[in-house]
Every structure is written in C-alpha cells, then in structure tokens.
Amino acid sequence: MTIQDRRTRRSGGRSGNARRDSARAIEQMSWRIPLNPDRPIDPLDADGVAAVHDAAMRVLEEIGIEFLNDEAHAYLREAGCTIEGQNVRMDRDWVREMIAKVPSEFTITPRNPDRAVRLGGKHMAFVNVSSPPNVMDMDRGWRPGDMESFRDLLKFTQYFNCIHVAGGYPVEPVDVHASIRHLDCLYEKLTLTDKVVHAYSLGHEREVYTNINSSSPRTHDWPMLDGAMRFARRGQPVVVTPFTLAGAMAPVTMTGAVVQSLAEGLAAIALFQHIRPGLPCVLGTFTSNVDMKSGAPAFGTPEYVRATQMTGQMARFYGLPLRASNACAANAPDGQAMWESSNSLWAAATGGVNLVYHAAGWLEGGLIASYEKFVMDCELLQQMQRYFESEITATTDAALAVDAIREVGPNGHFFGTQHTQDRYQTAFYSPFLSDWRNYEAWSEAGSVWTAERANKTWKAILAEYTPPPIDEGIREELAAFVARRKSEGGAPTDF
Amino acid sequence: MTIQDRRTRRSGGRSGNARRDSARAIEQMSWRIPLNPDRPIDPLDADGVAAVHDAAMRVLEEIGIEFLNDEAHAYLREAGCTIEGQNVRMDRDWVREMIAKVPSEFTITPRNPDRAVRLGGKHMAFVNVSSPPNVMDMDRGWRPGDMESFRDLLKFTQYFNCIHVAGGYPVEPVDVHASIRHLDCLYEKLTLTDKVVHAYSLGHEREVYTNINSSSPRTHDWPMLDGAMRFARRGQPVVVTPFTLAGAMAPVTMTGAVVQSLAEGLAAIALFQHIRPGLPCVLGTFTSNVDMKSGAPAFGTPEYVRATQMTGQMARFYGLPLRASNACAANAPDGQAMWESSNSLWAAATGGVNLVYHAAGWLEGGLIASYEKFVMDCELLQQMQRYFESEITATTDAALAVDAIREVGPNGHFFGTQHTQDRYQTAFYSPFLSDWRNYEAWSEAGSVWTAERANKTWKAILAEYTPPPIDEGIREELAAFVARRKSEGGAPTDF
Numbered sequence: 001m002t003i004q005d006r007r008t009r010r011s012g013g014r015s016g017n018a019r020r021d022s023a024r025a026i027e028q029m030s031w032r033i034p035l036n037p038d039r040p041i042d043p044l045d046a047d048g049v050a051a052v053h054d055a056a057m058r059v060l061e062e063i064g065i066e067f068l069n070d071e072a073h074a075y076l077r078e079a080g081c082t083i084e085g086q087n088v089r090m091d092r093d094w095v096r097e098m099i100a101k102v103p104s105e106f107t108i109t110p111r112n113p114d115r116a117v118r119l120g121g122k123h124m125a126f127v128n129v130s131s132p133p134n135v136m137d138m139d140r141g142w143r144p145g146d147m148e149s150f151r152d153l154l155k156f157t158q159y160f161n162c163i164h165v166a167g168g169y170p171v172e173p174v175d176v177h178a179s180i181r182h183l184d185c186l187y188e189k190l191t192l193t194d195k196v197v198h199a200y201s202l203g204h205e206r207e208v209y210t211n212i213n214s215s216s217p218r219t220h221d222w223p224m225l226d227g228a229m230r231f232a233r234r235g236q237p238v239v240v241t242p243f244t245l246a247g248a249m250a251p252v253t254m255t256g257a258v259v260q261s262l263a264e265g266l267a268a269i270a271l272f273q274h275i276r277p278g279l280p281c282v283l284g285t286f287t288s289n290v291d292m293k294s295g296a297p298a299f300g301t302p303e304y305v306r307a308t309q310m311t312g313q314m315a316r317f318y319g320l321p322l323r324a325s326n327a328c329a330a331n332a333p334d335g336q337a338m339w340e341s342s343n344s345l346w347a348a349a350t351g352g353v354n355l356v357y358h359a360a361g362w363l364e365g366g367l368i369a370s371y372e373k374f375v376m377d378c379e380l381l382q383q384m385q386r387y388f389e390s391e392i393t394a395t396t397d398a399a400l401a402v403d404a405i406r407e408v409g410p411n412g413h414f415f416g417t418q419h420t421q422d423r424y425q426t427a428f429y430s431p432f433l434s435d436w437r438n439y440e441a442w443s444e445a446g447s448v449w450t451a452e453r454a455n456k457t458w459k460a461i462l463a464e465y466t467p468p469p470i471d472e473g474i475r476e477e478l479a480a481f482v483a484r485r486k487s488e489g490g491a492p493t494d495f
Numbered sequence: 496m497t498i499q500d501r502r503t504r505r506s507g508g509r510s511g512n513a514r515r516d517s518a519r520a521i522e523q524m525s526w527r528i529p530l531n532p533d534r535p536i537d538p539l540d541a542d543g544v545a546a547v548h549d550a551a552m553r554v555l556e557e558i559g560i561e562f563l564n565d566e567a568h569a570y571l572r573e574a575g576c577t578i579e580g581q582n583v584r585m586d587r588d589w590v591r592e593m594i595a596k597v598p599s600e601f602t603i604t605p606r607n608p609d610r611a612v613r614l615g616g617k618h619m620a621f622v623n624v625s626s627p628p629n630v631m632d633m634d635r636g637w638r639p640g641d642m643e644s645f646r647d648l649l650k651f652t653q654y655f656n657c658i659h660v661a662g663g664y665p666v667e668p669v670d671v672h673a674s675i676r677h678l679d680c681l682y683e684k685l686t687l688t689d690k691v692v693h694a695y696s697l698g699h700e701r702e703v704y705t706n707i708n709s710s711s712p713r714t715h716d717w718p719m720l721d722g723a724m725r726f727a728r729r730g731q732p733v734v735v736t737p738f739t740l741a742g743a744m745a746p747v748t749m750t751g752a753v754v755q756s757l758a759e760g761l762a763a764i765a766l767f768q769h770i771r772p773g774l775p776c777v778l779g780t781f782t783s784n785v786d787m788k789s790g791a792p793a794f795g796t797p798e799y800v801r802a803t804q805m806t807g808q809m810a811r812f813y814g815l816p817l818r819a820s821n822a823c824a825a826n827a828p829d830g831q832a833m834w835e836s837s838n839s840l841w842a843a844a845t846g847g848v849n850l851v852y853h854a855a856g857w858l859e860g861g862l863i864a865s866y867e868k869f870v871m872d873c874e875l876l877q878q879m880q881r882y883f884e885s886e887i888t889a890t891t892d893a894a895l896a897v898d899a900i901r902e903v904g905p906n907g908h909f910f911g912t913q914h915t916q917d918r919y920q921t922a923f924y925s926p927f928l929s930d931w932r933n934y935e936a937w938s939e940a941g942s943v944w945t946a947e948r949a950n951k952t953w954k955a956i957l958a959e960y961t962p963p964p965i966d967e968g969i970r971e972e973l974a975a976f977v978a979r980r981k982s983e984g985g986a987p988t989d990f
Binding site for chain 2: 249255
C-alpha cells in the first residue's frame with residue numbers, strides 16, 4: 001500500500017452527530033478553542049504605550065464622552081464623574097481602578113457544555129458573520145437577507161467546528177416584521193445551534209453575552225447602554241466595540257483613531273465595572289480607515305493591521321481581553337476578499353486578539369453575508385488553528401529526525417521510511433477547500449476556481465446538516481415563549 | 496472642494512521615465528527597499544534553537560553531504576573536511592568559523608545605481624517570479640513559456656517599483672533553442688530592465704548574483720557547484736536554497752526538514768567562504784510539505800509558515816541573511832492563490848526574511864507564471880511596504896490627535912478638520928487594484944472580480960511600458976557579444 005492509496009483521516013468530532021465517515025460533506029478539524037502561542041507584534045515602544053494611554057486619559061478627563069442615558073448618568077454621578085448635560089468626564093485613576101476589576105480570562109458556557117468558549121489570555125475564538133442586511137451566493141446573486149438565508153448561515157455556523165460562537169444575526173431576515181423578528185430569530189438560533197450565542201436583546205438562555213458599538217465620535221447611545229447595563233446587572237459578559245473609521249468618525253491618524261477608540265471603550269467598561277465589579281468585559285476594536293477618494297470604509301488595509309496591533313498592545317497594558325474582526329471591503333469572494341481577510345486574520349493573530357467577529361462570511365464592509373465566503377474563510381480559520389499547534393515546531397529527537405536523515409541515502413526518498421509511515425496521516429494540515437493538484441489534473445477536473453468549489457461545498461453541508469439534539473420539553477417551552485410574545489405583539493416599532 | 500473631488504496622488508518615481516501623470520496605467524508607490532521594523536516571531540525557545548543547531552551539525556559531522564564536484568572536494572580536503580567518495584563530513588567548529596565570515600548585510604548595485612538593493616539586517620527585497628516552464632493569462636490560457644511572455648513579464652518586473660530584483664527567467668522561453676537561449680535572455684534582461692539581475696550563467700554585467708538549489712536529500716550537484724564556485728571566486732553573491740519538501744526529499748516532521756535544509760545550506764556556504772572569505776551569501780529556505788494524499792507539493796500552508804519562521808530564527812542565530820518565497824499551489828489567480836500567497840508573505844514578514852523570491856506572478860508550485868497573479872501580488876507587496884512605514888504608528892502629539900478629538904463634537908465628522916485636511920492625501924495606503932466601492936457602485940461598473948481587473952491592468956502597463964535608458968554604445972556591445980556567441984554555436988546541448 002502506498003501513501004497515495006491511503007486517505008488522511010482526521011477525527012471529525014462534531015458533537016451530537018454520529019460519526020458518518022462515508023457521507024461527510026467535508027473532513028474538518030475537530031472542535032478546539034485555539035491557543036495562540038506567539039509573542040504578539042508590538043508596534044509601540046514603552047514610551048509609545050505611555051503616550052497613547054495618556055492621550056486616551058486626556059480625552060476622558062478633559063473632553064469627555066457623551067452618555068445618552070439618564071440611568072448611566074446616575075451610576076456615573078454616584079461614582080464621582082463630572083457630568084455636564086450628556087457629557088461625562090472621568091478621572092484616570094478611577095478609570096484604571098474600574099478597568100483593573102475586569103477578569104483577564106473567563107468562560108461562556110452555552111447549552112452544549114462541550115462548546116464552552118474561553119476568552120482572554122492566549123485564547124482565540126471565532127464568531128460567524130454578524131448583522132449584514134444583505135446576502136449573496138453564486139446561484140442567486142445579491143438580495144436582501146431573509147429567514148431562509150438566516151437559517152442556512154446558522155447551519156454553517158453550527159456545522160463548522162472552527163466557528164466557536166454564533167454571533168449576531170448572520171444576516172438580517174427582513175422578510176420577518178421587526179416587531180417579532182427577534183423572537184423568531186431567537187428560536188432559530190437556539191434550536192439550529194448549540195454554541196454560545198450573542199444576544200441583541202434579552203432571552204432566557206443559560207448564558208449569553210452582548211456587544212455594543214459606540215456612536216463615534218465619543219458617544220454611547222441610549223438603547224445599547226440600556227441593554228448593556230441590563231446585561232451587566234445580571235453578570236452577563238459585555239463586549240464594547242467603538243466604530244472608529246480614521247478620517248470619518250475618528251482622527252485621520254491611526255494612532256489618534258486608536259486613542260479615541262480606547263477612550264470610548266474604556267469609558268463604557270468603567271461604567272459596567274461600577275455597576276457590577278468583576279463583570280466579564282471585552283475591549284473591541286474596529287479601527288480602520290476610509291478610502292479618501294470615495295469616503296467608503298476600507299478593511300484589511302495596512303493601517304487596519306497596525307491599528308489592531310496597537311489596540312492589542314494597549315489591551316494587554318490594561319489587562320483586558322480583546323475583540324477584533326475578519327473584515328474586508330470586497331464585493332465578491334475573490335482574490336481581493338481573501339487578501340483583505342488574510343490581512344485581518346494575521347492582524348488578529350499578531351495582535352493577540354481573543355475574539356474574532358465576522359470570522360466567516362463577511363463581504364462589502366459587513367453589508368453582505370456570503371455563502372461562499374463563509375466556506376472559504378473557514379478554510380483560513382482551520383489553517384490558523386493548525387498554525388497554532390505546537391507539534392509543528394517540536395524539537396524532540398523524533399521531530400529533529402537525524403536518524404531518518406541518516407537512513408535515507410542521497411538519492412533516496414522519505415516516503416518509504418518508518419519515520420514517515422508513523423506520521424504521515426497527521427503530519428500536515430489537510431484542507432477541505434484548497435485544491436493542491438497539479439495543473440493537468442486540476443484542468444481535467446474542470447478548472448474549478450475557489451469560489452465555485454465553495455459553492456459546491458456549502459450545498460453539501462446543507463444536505464448533511466442535522467440540528468443539535470435538544471430536550472423536547474425545553475424546545476416546546478421555547479416555542480411557547482416565542483408564540484406568547486408574538487401574540488402579545490412583540491417589540492414596539494414605529495412602522 | 497471636497498475630499499471626494501480630489502484624487503490622492505503619490506509620487507511614482509519610476510527612474511528613467513519622464514513623469515506623465517495623465518497617462519499612467521496605475522498610480523504606484525515610489526521605489527524603496529522596505530525596512531521591516533517588527534520583532535520576528537520566534538517559534539523556538541533557546542533550547543529549541545540549540546537543539547536544531549546541534550541536529551544540523553550532527554548531519555554535517557556524522558552523516559555528511561554529497562558534493563558531486565571534484566573541484567569542491569579539493570577545496571574541502573584543503574580545509575580539513577573528511578571526504579569518502581562524494582560524501583563530505585565537516586567539523587562543526589570549522590562550519591561556524593566559515594559561516595561567521597558572511598557579511599550580515601551587503602549591497603548589490605545594478606547598472607542603474609538608483610536601483611541598488613541592500614540585503615540583510617532589517618531589509619526586505621522582492622524578486623519577480625523565476626523559472627516556471629509555463630505561462631498563463633486569462634485571454635490565452637495556459638501555454639508553454641515563449642519569448643513574448645518572457646519579455647512581457649520582464650516589463651512588469653521593470654515597471655513595478657515594488658519589484659526590486661529581476662530574478663531568474665520569469666518564464667522559460669522554450670521557443671528559443673536551449674543552446675542560445677541564455678544569450679537572448681541575457682540581452683533582454685539587460686535592456687528591458689535596469690534592476691539587479693540574477694544570472695544563471697556568466698555574463699559581463701557589472702554586478703550580478705546567483706542562486707543554487709541543492710538536490711535534496713543531502714546532495715549538491717556538479718553544475719550548480721561549478722557555477723557558484725565561479726561566482727565565489729569573483730566575489731559575486733551566492734544564495735543557497737535547499738529544496739526540502741517534508742515527507743518527500745526531507746523528513747516528514749517540519750523541524751527535521753528544517754534541520755536538513757540548514758545542513759545542506761550551511762555546507763555549501765562554508766565551502767564558498769573557504770574559497771572567498773567574506774563572500775556575500777544568503778541562506779535560502781524552501782521548506783514546505785507535500786500533500787500526503789497525492790504527493791503534490793503544497794505552499795503557503797501552516798507548516799510552511801512555521802518552517803520559514805524557524806529557519807529565520809536559525810538564520811539570525813548564524814548571522815546570515817535569509818531568502819524565502821511568495822509561494823502557492825493554486826492553479827488560477829483566485830481566492831486560494833491569494834490566501835496561500837498572503838500566508839507566504841506573512842511568513843516572510845514574521846520570519847525576518849530579507850529576499851523574497853517569486854514575490855509576484857507564481858502559480859502551481861512554480862510551474863506557471865501568471866500575468867494576472869503578477870499584478871495581484873504587486874498589490875500585496877505594496878501593502879506590505881506600507882505596513883512597514885513607521886508613520887502609521889507614530890505617537891507624536893499631532894498623531895495622537897487629542898486636539899482634533901476635542902475640536903470635533905459628538906455629532907461631528909473629522910473630514911472637515913484642518914487635522915484631516917493637512918494629511919488626507921497621504922494618510923492611507925492607496926491601492927491600484929483593490930476595489931473599495933460599495934456593492935451598488937461596483938455592480939453598476941460591471942461586477943468585475945479581482946483577476947479580471949488585473950487583466951485590464953497588465954494590458955495598460957504593457958501599453959505604457961518604455962525601456963529604461965541605456966548607453967547606445969553599451970547596448971551595441973551587448974548585442975554584438977550575443978551575436979558573436981550565437982554564431983559560435985552557443986552552449987553545448989545534447990539535443
């Protein structure tokens with residue numbers, strides 16, 4: 001038997017599904033929360049860190065942040081902050097005191113405890129695409145999001161072991177009226193996946209978390225503050241992610257945009273720590289630049305990478321877990337999409353990011369959820385997980401392989417050695433989407449480009465998908481809750 | 496005048512061509528040899544470095560390297576090495592003594608002194624694709640290389656300021672008989688470009704360099720040793736690049752493949768230092784893994800990235816400049832091609848690589864030179880050059896921008912501030928190929944994917960290309976040299 005006759009098999013490990021080797025859509029990596037072993041890239045020296053910190057503190061002390069929420073004012077007044085109108089100024093010592101209460105690591109456990117996610121430290125977790133209004137695939141093209149695509153993208157989220165968290169809506173199902181959309185979506189999220197879920201609003205799940213974005217510059221709006229303070233009081237984790245596009249809502253200098261982002265983020269986290277000391281919080285970064293020709297946001301740019309790394313350096317200075325994104329500006333799942341996404345993922349890896357939002361499926365600066373891009377991104381995420389595995393750089397005698405080198409003569413080949421035979425099945429990362437055949441074999445098979453291969457893959461995944469097991473009594477209770485709230489009219493809307 | 500009314504202008508800086516703003520195919524970055532400011536990623540700890548070094552030295556001391564060249568044996572016998580048949584064993588102290596003579600940095604100056612390339616230290620230079628037998632573009636598809644495509648790819652090499660070195664043949668022109676091919680190619684290289692050239696054989700250029708590959712495992716062949724020793728005696732730089740595919744010509748463990756690559760590379764460099772102490776030499780790495788399902792080489796894999804980083808760490812341990820590649824296995828300029836290339840470039844950046852071969856244009860593991868991929872890769876190279884610029888992470892008061900943050904109110908926008916107006920033209924990287932428009936504008940413009948945009952770009956570049964100036968007397972002398980050597984029958988071949 002030659003090596004070519006055998007096929008590499010990796011354990012699939014999809015919890016809740018029986019092992020069905022013969023019928024898998026893809027052979028994927030087993031579930032794990034990867035640990036990033038590398039020392040992060042620090043673009044700032046010690047003086048630079050001190051300067052960025054001082055600037056962020058000056059923004060909080062001298063200029064202030066607008067909190068558009070009276071309840072937040074009450075808390076902040078109680079804490080001794082200076083409030084004029086909506087503007088809140090904070091003393092840097094108090095901010096540092098509050099920030100120091102944030103746990104450096106914590107765990108969120110979903111309804112399937114095997115899918116618990118550890119955040120902070122060296123951990124790195126991947127979240128599906130969240131919140132695009134539109135959806136795209138190569139068969140049906142661009143269209144507004146709907147409940148069918150919402151469900152499909154949740155199925156991908158559940159299927160891929162390299163997606164650890166079901167974030168916000170993977171696409172906005174605009175065919176469901178906004179007054180009851182959150183109820184239908186909640187039901188789908190909690191039945192189609194058993195992973196950690198991001199909640200936009202309150203649910204009765206065991207453990208959820210939320211993310212809020214500031215209205216940069218320097219403003220936290222009422223609804224997000226209201227929701228986040230409710231989360232804080234219940235001890236549910238909160239991610240605070242300012243949306244600071246340099247040259248638009250933030251200074252045109254990347255360091256300045258980072259300063260503003262830090263000030264906005266730290267101000268909100270300080271508030272939540274005052275409300276609930278020790279609340280798990282994550283500092284988010286969404287600092288990128290705009291295209292100065294058009295004003296359009298750009299992502300995965302050189303400036304984006306450095307901003308992510310600088311924010312990572314400051315997050316470590318403050319002892320805070322960090323969230324970033326797998327972002328791109330491209331409108332199709334093509335070369336540009338992948339180099340921008342690759343830059344964003346390398347920014348996350350070299351920046352020491354703990355939670356990567358939009359890790360799979362995002363296009364057009366977050367306005368499109370793409371079926372094919374979701375699949376392509378998961379190939380990149382698996383590769384990064386493999387990159388983090390310490391066995392690649394092991395220096396045991398067996399790994400150093402001097403005896404194997406001795407055994408193979410100068411005209412020899414390593415395929416046949418026992419050293420290779422003992423290891424070849426797991427020695428290398430095995431892709432599910434990359435095509436490594438030579439040109440002749442690839443062209444004889446139809447010259448299929450990556451996005452077209454991804455198109456075939458997601459159809460196979462949808463055909464294979466089975467929902468995770470759920471206690472029927474809990475499912476019925478959840479369905480009854482949704483039906484009752486819908487019958488009561490859902491949430492108020494003005495349309 | 497609004498920002499959108501203006502267009503960002505960067506200095507083009509193509510030496511030898513008059514500035515023609517109105518007719519440029521693209522607006523590209525000016526020429527520079529980038530300096531990589533980041534601390535490299537070190538996957539090995541101190542014990543790991545010592546273990547890899549010891550293993551490489553054991554290969555040289557106990558197992559030996561085959562030198563298929565009697566003249567090399569004479570030199571190595573003179574140096575005190577142990578020679579049995581073709582096998583040469585070397586004492587580790589002598590190897591270290593020889594390696595220590597290699598300059599840590601040096602400069603190669605081509606006929607245009609403005610295009611001098613500094614190698615070693617923090618410098619990072621990019622070389623065009625070298626040596627594929629086949630060529631591809633989206634109009635004509637796949638075909639064997641010919642003189643027309645050879646010339647076209649050299650024109651791209653000259654045109655792009657982010658390509659610093661004209662490496663080996665950018666494609667093999669198989670329509671020219673092998674006996675005289677090197678003469679025609681030499682003439683084209685020296686007239687179509689004025690950059691540093693890699694020479695496969697001897698020429699009369701002012702300053703050239705060469706690269707040799709070992710025949711792994713553990714063998715240096717006659718012709719490459721012969722050519723490299725001629726280079727060494729003349730003081731021309733030599734790059735030594737073992738071709739160690741883990742699981743094929745090297746151990747299946749990546750650390751073992753690195754050990755073998757180091758042993759092969761250091762052995763040849765030690766020989767050249769014995770011949771010419773202080774000869775500029777560069778350690779090359781081409782360690783990747785094969786696809787264990789097919790035996791096909793894979794590139795830009797997680798294992799490739801770690802092997803590059805480990806070799807970088809060892810190159811710094813030995814004080815040697817390092818060469819790696821922008822490699823991929825993909826057969827089309829698509830998503831896979833760009834994520835594999837992006838991984839390879841990030842491996843080079845985080846590995847502290849000084850010379851990146853095949854930086855633009857390579858597909859199918861080096862068997863295809865692609866017109867579109869050349870253009871797409873140059874977009875990535877420019878982005879990496881921008882990423883290295885220290886101004887992005889400056890922490891001056893102006894960069895920290897506290898006053899600009901103070902000036903812009905909570906509902907304000909930074910577009911209109913003086914801080915932005917003073918900087919917006921050069922604040923951000925300006926791509927020539929990325930399309931950052933929103934979906935509506937992009938689709939109205941025809942929904943053009945990246946590779947199709949690159950197809951348009953290379954046609955515009957060929958239309959714009961003008962050869963660099965050359966002294967007519969020198970050109971005539973070169974043409975006469977080529978004509979004379981062709982009339983003498985060129986190099987001997989057996990066909």
